[in-house]
Amino acid sequence: MPVIVYFLALAVFALTTSEFMVAGMMPSLAHALNVSVSEVGYLISYYAGGMVIGGPVLMLALLNVSRKRALLVLIGVYTIGQSVAAAATTYEIMVVGRILCGVAASACFGIALAICAQMVAPGKVARSAAIVISGLMFATVFGVPAATALEQAFGWRFVFWLVAAMTAASGVLLAITLPASRVDQRTSALAELVALKNGRLWAAYGTSALIIGATFAAFSYFSPILLNVSGYDASTIPLLLMLYGAATVVGNFIVGRLADRHTMQVLFWGQVILTAALVAFAILGQLKPVALGALILIGLTGVALNPAMVARVIKSASASPLVNTVHASVINIGLFAGSALGGLGISLDFGMRAPLWVGAGLAVIGVLSVVPLVLKERSGTETVKGVGALQSECV
Structure with missing residues (x-):
């Protein structure tokens, strides 16, 4: 795997942190900003809004710029946005910095995955994506x-400046190590938008939104669920959340290994397991071993x-930066829709298990969205095997 893939992962680490x-x-x-805690919470929403709306627009503006130069420009914009937030003396300045960061982050994700797909063999696209x-x-x-x-220990400004420095450092590493590239064929924004008129692509986007929505409907409320339903002590919640995070790292690499050759099977069985886990958590969450x-x-x-x-999206359309950037935007829509629906279930007095049932419902829809493709893929495999057997008989 090219070392550049790991430098791209470092950039994503800084952006997500x-x-x-x-x-x-x-x-x-x-x-520090003289606002309420809820208004501080909106800073995450402003960031996500920048990703959803601004990312694709910025990517369209960079269509005819080489991928290396575009990535470095985006990292530069992100560093500026992070620096504005670090130096903010008012809430409004902080909001501007967060929106700038969100706009650059979405396009960064898109172009980083496009560079990965361009640099590795076709059979290793999902593995490289897993690393990023x-x-x-x-x-x-x-x-x-x-x-x-x-x-x-050191205050919030120190952390903001540290992340800005980390982002800039990843940009320097990529500037040194990423091979120079050129624009092979100039294109227009209209042509790229026309390329998005692809039913299979939007079906893939839809499944991605459902998976992330199902996950974050539950994850957003893990702490109160583990406290009030499962009866875990408050002191153990950080450890449980770290265990969850470690499981996502392991699962990411396992999926990366399998997804290139078995994309639809992985999506199908992964969502089946996700659905079963959410249902079990909702029904038997009061039992600590089941919850764990x-x-x-x-x-x-x-x-x-x-x-x-990612592998399904690329197979459905292409590895273009715009396709991947829109994918990142759709995933963020799913994330916040899932969180909002989970919270709505609680606010309507359906109880603390409501987010788990919301997640399970979204996961079921996600499973159903890939069933026709799994059956079609299986039918095609059986046809190929039949033809092969017939040819062997003839020989």
Whole structure:
């Protein structure tokens, strides 16, 4: 695997740490910016909004720029946005910095995955994607907790500047190691948008949104569920969440190994396991061993199915940066839709298990979305085997 793939993972690690680290320093930011804790929470939403809306627009503007130059420009924009947030003296300045970061992050994800697909053999696309995406997993397991600890020791500005420096460092590494590239064929924004008029591509996008929505409907409320339903002590919650994060890392690499050759099978069985884990958690969550097992299974599937989602999207359309950037936007829509629906279930007095049932429902729809393709793939395999057997008989 080219070493550049690991440098791309480092960039993704920095980007994802920046996205979610706000959750661990809400009281400090609220005090420093003179706003409520809920308004600090909106900083994550502003970041995600930049990813969903701004990312594809920025990617269209960079269509006729070489991929190396485009990636370095995006990392530069991200570093500027992170620096603006680090230097912010008012809430409004912080919002501007977060939106800039979100816009650049979405396009960075898209072009990083496009570069991976371009640099490795066709049979290793999912494996390279798994390495890049592992930056996201490691950020949730190590980056965000480390950011919280550093914030408590040195203050929130130190952490923001540190992430900005890490992002800039990854840009320097990529500037040195990434081979120069050129634009093979100039294209227009209209031509790229026409390429998105692909039913199979949007079906793939839909499945990705359902998988992430199902996962985050539950994950967003793991802490209160583990406390109030499973009866775990508050002191064990960080350890359980780290265990979940470790499971996502392991699952990501397993899926990356299998997804190139067995894309649809991995998506089907992964969602079946995810559904079973969510249902078991909802029904028997009061039993600690069941809750723990379900937590691990959700980690091994759920977000960890990302390499298979990427492989399916690329097979459905292409590895173009715009296709991957829109995919990142759709995934973020699924993330926040799942979280919102899970919270709605609780607010409507359906109980603390409601997010688990919401997640299970979305996962079932996700399974159904790939069943026709799995059956079609199996039918095609059986036809090929039949033809091969007939040819052998003739010989």
